[in-house]
Amino acid sequence: MMKQGIKYFALGLSAFVIGMSVNNYAISDVTNNIAVVDVQKVVASSAQVKALKADREAKIKDLASFVQTARTNVAKEKNAEKKKALEAKYNKELNTKRDAIQKDYAKKLANIDKSISATIAQKAKAANYSMVIAKGVVLYGGQDITNEIAKVVK
Numbered sequence: 001m002m003k004q005g006i007k008y009f010a011l012g013l014s015a016f017v018i019g020m021s022v023n024n025y026a027i028s029d030v031t032n033n034i035a036v037v038d039v040q041k042v043v044a045s046s047a048q049v050k051a052l053k054a055d056r057e058a059k060i061k062d063l064a065s066f067v068q069t070a071r072t073n074v075a076k077e078k079n080a081e082k083k084k085a086l087e088a089k090y091n092k093e094l095n096t097k098r099d100a101i102q103k104d105y106a107k108k109l110a111n112i113d114k115s116i117s118a119t120i121a122q123k124a125k126a127a128n129y130s131m132v133i134a135k136g137v138v139l140y141g142g143q144d145i146t147n148e149i150a151k152v153v154k
Helices: 002-031 039-045 047-076 080-126 146-152
Strands: 034-037 131-134
Touching: 034 146, 039 080, 039 146, 047 080, 080 131, 080 146
Parallel strands: 034 131
Antiparallel strands: none
């Protein structure tokens, strides 16, 4: 009975050792192929993003100018009913312009995001990385490829 217990113990111990060895090998193989990217840094250095922000700021300035003109025109109107109608007209126009600016910005930003993601994936595949993780969520390890990506992203 005692010999049978020793056999099971030895079998269990060897299975444990083999399992740990395979697990350590699998983990070491994966960790060597992980890259990290500081996405915020890549986005901040992107010329496309800078141009998009400048374009949006210019459109917002135009919108502020429109609001100022509308206020001036409404203030000039003496008839209360015409004043109300003019305010409604300008408010509707303002909302339409503001919504168009927001939609255009969101669409262009989404396209830039897709482009940056595609660039990261392309570079990762070319360098044989099995995984790319955002640098902000990694406490330790991984090959930092942020500068390589930032150079390629336009």
